[in-house]
Each structure stands twice: as C-alpha cells, then as structure tokens.
Amino acid sequence: MSLLNTTKIAVIGGGSWATALIKILCEQHNVQVRWWLRNQHDIAHIRKFHHNPSYLSDVVLSPKKVRVFEKTTEAVKGADYIILAVPAAFVQESLQHLSARHLQGARVVSAIKGMIPDRNILVTDWVSQEYGIKMEDTCVIAGPCHAEEVALEKQSYLTIASTACPAAEDFAGLMTCRYVSAHALDDLYGVEYAAVMKNIVALACGITHGLGYGDNFQAVLVSNAMQEIGNLVTAMDPRQRNMSASAYLGDLLVTAYSQFSRNRLFGNMIGRGYSVKAAQLEMKMIAEGYYATKSIHELNKLHQVNLPIVGAVYSILYEDQHPAAIMEQLKKVLK
Numbered sequence: 001m002s003l004l005n006t007t008k009i010a011v012i013g014g015g016s017w018a019t020a021l022i023k024i025l026c027e028q029h030n031v032q033v034r035w036w037l038r039n040q041h042d043i044a045h046i047r048k049f050h051h052n053p054s055y056l057s058d059v060v061l062s063p064k065k066v067r068v069f070e071k072t073t074e075a076v077k078g079a080d081y082i083i084l085a086v087p088a089a090f091v092q093e094s095l096q097h098l099s100a101r102h103l104q105g106a107r108v109v110s111a112i113k114g115m116i117p118d119r120n121i122l123v124t125d126w127v128s129q130e131y132g133i134k135m136e137d138t139c140v141i142a143g144p145c146h147a148e149e150v151a152l153e154k155q156s157y158l159t160i161a162s163t164a165c166p167a168a169e170d171f172a173g174l175m176t177c178r179y180v181s182a183h184a185l186d187d188l189y190g191v192e193y194a195a196v197m198k199n200i201v202a203l204a205c206g207i208t209h210g211l212g213y214g215d216n217f218q219a220v221l222v223s224n225a226m227q228e229i230g231n232l233v234t235a236m237d238p239r240q241r242n243m244s245a246s247a248y249l250g251d252l253l254v255t256a257y258s259q260f261s262r263n264r265l266f267g268n269m270i271g272r273g274y275s276v277k278a279a280q281l282e283m284k285m286i287a288e289g290y291y292a293t294k295s296i297h298e299l300n301k302l303h304q305v306n307l308p309i310v311g312a313v314y315s316i317l318y319e320d321q322h323p324a325a326i327m328e329q330l331k332k333v334l335k
C-alpha cells in the first residue's frame with residue numbers, strides 16, 4: 001500500500017452510488033479519495049462547497065479526505081484501489097484515456113451492476129481483458145444497498161465478491177463503518193450476474209405495478225425470478241451457492257420493492273404507458289436494467305437458459321410489444 005499507510009482510492013463516476021461510496025470512505029482513517037467525475041460544474045461546486053450538487057446533495061464530502069480531478073489519468077495516480085461507479089453503458093467512454101500502464105499496481109473494484117453493452121460481458125471480465133488486471137485483483141461491491149439510505153446513515157449491508165477472498169476481505173474493511181457492514185464472498189461471477197439480472201426483474205415488477213397488478217402477483221413474479229436468476233447464474237458458473245444470501249436474494253428484494261429503485265421506477269413508467277425515450281428523459285438517473293435486458297438476451301442466445309421474465313421485458317423494451325399483452329403471456333407461465 002502507499003506511503004504512511006494511507007490507502008489511496010480512486011473513484012470513477014459522479015452519480016449517487018459514487019457519492020454514497022465516498023461518504024463511506026470518508027468514515028475511514030488514513031484514506032485518501034481521488035475522485036473523477038465528468039461534470040465540470042459539479043467539480044467546481046464540490047471543490048468550493050464539499051457537496052455533490054447533482055446527487056445526494058446533503059452528503060458532506062470531507063475536503064481533508066477527498067480531492068476532485070478533471071482527468072481520470074490524474075485521479076488514478078498511485079491508487080491502491082480504483083472503484084468504477086459509472087453505469088456500465090458509459091464505462092468504456094469514461095476510461096477512454098486510461099491504458100494498462102495507468103492501472104498497474106491497483107486493484108479494480110466494480111460498483112457497477114450491469115454489463116458492457118454490445119460486448120455483453122461483465123465489467124470485471126472487461127477490465128481484465130482490456131487492462132490485463134488479474135481476476136484476483138478485481139472485486140465487485142454487491143448487496144442490497146441504496147445510495148439514498150447510505151446518505152441517511154440507515155443500517156446497510158454490502159458483500160464484496162472476488163475470486164480470491166484476501167482481496168475482497170481487505171476491501172470489505174474499507175466499506176465497513178458505523179452504519180455499513182461489509183463481508184467478503186468468493187463468488188465473483190455468481191454475484192455479478194445475479195446483480196445484473198435483478199435489475200431486469202425490477203423492471204418487470206415496475207411494469208406490472210404500472211399496469212395495475214398487485215402485491216399477490218408481484219410475490220409470485222419475484223419468486224419465479226429467483227429461480228430464473230439461479231438458472232442463469234448456474235449456466236454461467238456452475239457451483240454450489242446459497243442463493244438466499246443477501247448478495248443474491250436480498251439485492252433482488254430491495255430493488256423489486258424499494259421506493260428508491262431506479263429500475264422499478266423506470267418499469268412503472270413503461271407500464272403506465274410512457275415510451276422508453278420518455279421514461280429515460282423523465283427519470284434523469286440511469287436504470288441499468290434497460291441495457292442489461294439486451295445484453296442478457298444476446299448472451300442467452302448461446303446458453304439457451306429458459307428466461308421468460310427477461311424475454312418478456314426484452315419484447316416490451318426492444319420489440320415495441322404492448323406491455324399488457326406481454327404480461328398476459330407471462331402470467332400463464334408463472335407458478
């Protein structure tokens with residue numbers, strides 16, 4: 001680690017999750033955050049007022065611990081960890097000025113619950129392929145945790161998943177504070193695919209809620225979804241895992257039921273009759289499930305797992321099928 005036992009952590013992304021993670025990091029001793037965000041106005045505001053004006057604006061970002069940078073190449077200098085916290089669709093664009101040389105010696109932590117569009121690969125696989133980072137030097141931040149509740153210091157739990165527990169355990173220490181408990185798990189792929197899938201399920205929950213379906217239906221939808229997530233995860237990485245752990249089931253539940261869920265909100269608008277474009281414009285924040293639906297649909301052409309919920313959401317979002325008609329069909333296959 002760096003000189004004087006200070007851990008340097010670069011954070012890439014300026015949205016709500018990046019802001020919440022920086023708040024957690026500010027709770028630690030001997031941590032220096034090097035933060036890159038794209039919005040110049042936000043950078044100037046954070047330097048002057050120590051708040052992010054665009055996301056979680058009540059959170060205080062300690063100037064002693066947080067430095068803001070205009071360039072990713074500056075932000076990652078000397079970093080022990082680089083946290084990626086932009087939506088998956090923008091990760092390639094956000095890192096375009098970085099080469100393998102810039103990332104050398106750092107562990108890369110993905111806080112992203114999405115896949116690289118068009119390539120349809122997980123973010124950790126992309127980082128490893130693109131920058132030559134060893135898989136054991138990558139982790140993901142997972143678990144049922146909304147940025148808004150971190151901002152309010154409500155008790156939350158995170159799972160840090162990796163192929164190698166030492167990397168995940170070190171980082172879990174940095175994510176643990178008065179109101180967050182973090183633990184390590186050695187199931188990188190299972191956790192990462194489950195996190196991608198739960199966003200698609202939340203879209204389905206939102207769509208059906210918007211169409212007027214009630215709690216009885218949603219409980220069955222979520223139960224069937226858990227099976228669907230398990231089937232996909234097993235196809236991608238067959239092994240024993242406890243799918244009722246909070247990194248899998250918990251994350252699905254919070255997204256499917258919470259008032260803070262972006263994916264559920266987006267789906268709800270579609271169910272109420274918004275077009276995809278109109279819902280995206282109205283929402284301001286990013287619903288990862290929109291992009292994930294296409295990636296999982298494409299990926300599954302190879303694997304042929306039975307994914308009726310993903311199929312239904314795909315038809316609505318990408319084939320312009322009527323939500324009510326598609327959900328009538330889905331209704332028949334749920335048990």
Ligand SMILES: NC(=O)C1=CN([C@@H]2O[C@H](COP(=O)(O)OP(=O)(O)OC[C@H]3O[C@@H](n4cnc5c(N)ncnc54)[C@H](OP(=O)(O)O)[C@@H]3O)[C@@H](O)[C@H]2O)C=CC1
Nearest residue numbers: 014015016017039085086087090112113146147285286288
């Ligand atoms: N929010 C949460 O509670 C949680 C989020 N996550 C994950 O964290 C990741 C980041 O999400 P989150 O912070 O919620 O996102 P937000 O919707 O809060 O913020 C979106 C971010 O993306 C940036 N952005 C938007 N459009 C572009 C573009 N075209 N190019 C580059 N950047 C762009 C925005 O920048 P600008 O402001 O300049 O437009 C902003 O920094 C996602 O993968 C999400 O699934 C995971 C767990 C919890």
Ligand SMILES: O=C(CO)COP(=O)(O)O
Nearest residue numbers: 143144145255261262263
């Ligand atoms: O992954 C998340 C919370 O764990 C955030 O996604 P949603 O905002 O759709 O719930």
